[in-house]
Amino acid sequence: MSKLLIHGTRKLEGEVQIHGAKNSTLPLMAASLLCGGECVLHNCPALSDVDTAIKILRHLGCKVERSAGDVVINPISAGSYDIPDCLMREMRSSIIFLGAIISRLQRAVLSFPGGCELGPRPIDLHLASLRKMGVVINEDHGCLDCSVPEGLKGAVINLSFPSVGATENIIIAGCLAKGKTVINNAAREPEISDLSNFLNACGAKIHGAGNSTICVEGVARLTGCEHHVIPDRIAAATYMTAAAITGSTLLVSRVVPEHLAPILPVMEECGCGIDLYDNAIRVVAPARLNRIKSVRTMPYPGFPTDAQAPVMAMSTVADGTSIFVENIFESRYKHVGELLRLGANIKVEGRVAVVEGVKRLSGAAVEASDLRGGAALVVAGLAAQGTTEVYGLHHLDRGYECIEKNLARLGADIKRV
Ligand code: UD1
Numbered sequence: 001m002s003k004l005l006i007h008g009t010r011k012l013e014g015e016v017q018i019h020g021a022k023n024s025t026l027p028l029m030a031a032s033l034l035c036g037g038e039c040v041l042h043n044c045p046a047l048s049d050v051d052t053a054i055k056i057l058r059h060l061g062c063k064v065e066r067s068a069g070d071v072v073i074n075p076i077s078a079g080s081y082d083i084p085d086c087l088m089r090e091m092r093s094s095i096i097f098l099g100a101i102i103s104r105l106q107r108a109v110l111s112f113p114g115g116c117e118l119g120p121r122p123i124d125l126h127l128a129s130l131r132k133m134g135v136v137i138n139e140d141h142g143c144l145d146c147s148v149p150e151g152l153k154g155a156v157i158n159l160s161f162p163s164v165g166a167t168e169n170i171i172i173a174g175c176l177a178k179g180k181t182v183i184n185n186a187a188r189e190p191e192i193s194d195l196s197n198f199l200n201a202c203g204a205k206i207h208g209a210g211n212s213t214i215c216v217e218g219v220a221r222l223t224g225c226e227h228h229v230i231p232d233r234i235a236a237a238t239y240m241t242a243a244a245i246t247g248s249t250l251l252v253s254r255v256v257p258e259h260l261a262p263i264l265p266v267m268e269e270c271g272c273g274i275d276l277y278d279n280a281i282r283v284v285a286p287a288r289l290n291r292i293k294s295v296r297t298m299p300y301p302g303f304p305t306d307a308q309a310p311v312m313a314m315s316t317v318a319d320g321t322s323i324f325v326e327n328i329f330e331s332r333y334k335h336v337g338e339l340l341r342l343g344a345n346i347k348v349e350g351r352v353a354v355v356e357g358v359k360r361l362s363g364a365a366v367e368a369s370d371l372r373g374g375a376a377l378v379v380a381g382l383a384a385q386g387t388t389e390v391y392g393l394h395h396l397d398r399g400y401e402c403i404e405k406n407l408a409r410l411g412a413d414i415k416r417v
Contacts, residue, residue, distance in 0.1 A: 291320030
């Protein structure tokens, strides 16, 4: 079983370049199914979730080539409409393929993404929205059999929560539907804008991405296109917390600083200096971090739930008490038990976590139970005295490209064994 071995308390220095966003790449790959020609996606990260999305596309009959950061998808030969259960389970976000498959093949058969690491992950908003667009869905023994007897038709969809995945599924399904689809209370994450920029470059008519109301006018066909995936704002936030917890100065480059706007006030509250450049952010951390009064996770442009765990790791050694309120997922504090092993002082009560900053963490063996929780353990390990062993690396590999190599290059004592 592989693990990361970290000898903590080393300072980081230099520049880290951020890879393409996982949460953009996956819906872009799904959306490419709609296209009438080849799609070239540049800046795709080398992550196991991207490998899974490639397996799904190939299973559906697409030709997919990958070289370095480029993924070239030719969807012309797509003919299968099912996603095997093992691939649905490998990546819970494979539900994002539903709208694309049903649009392309008028039928889709897949299993429920299932309960999981962050608590229950219902897909009721995805299903109710697609039903409004004419999709007939039979749910049986964890299997979803979907068809669209009269073709997809535009609809007005009022989301009760701005779900990222549901917004993406509706946008994708709306592109080739008959008539106009309006999404009210849509998610506003940068990944939604990236998806709509890609689809518009292929000939779709999507207006309002990035706002709460998105309008998709159905068109007859889409072409292929070339597209650059936006940078991964959560990977960027993770490296910023790594710099902060080690008292370091770090240039985090190839980012869109605007996408990190919800994180920057928290870093500044901790006492970090922040210099903004066109496509980079320099973090200058103090010797001891200040506490964070409160972090409340919210849909974008609020504080992202995906950055909660790494920021909490950073706050474990801050001067004073920091409070976290997790509003997006029910069970997103699995990293807390492992941070306690490293000497942190954290109490959880329902959605609230109270972190009393300690002077220092001490190394221990810990296990990642989800992607961002795993990143939090790495961040904490960088500041812990002695040796930290991090297990459960398959979670980290879903979302961070070469994390140990990047950190080692910046001066951390970290290796995979
Ligand atoms: C996406 C991101 C994930 C991030 C999350 C929230 C991808 C691949 N993943 O996940 O990294 O943590 O956004 O920013 O982009 N919900 C329902 N019913 C539904 C759908 C969602 O109740 O049909 C609830 C969820 O249980 C959760 C909340 O809505 O409590 C947010 O989920 P959603 O925005 O859909 O997250 P994902 O798209 O799954």
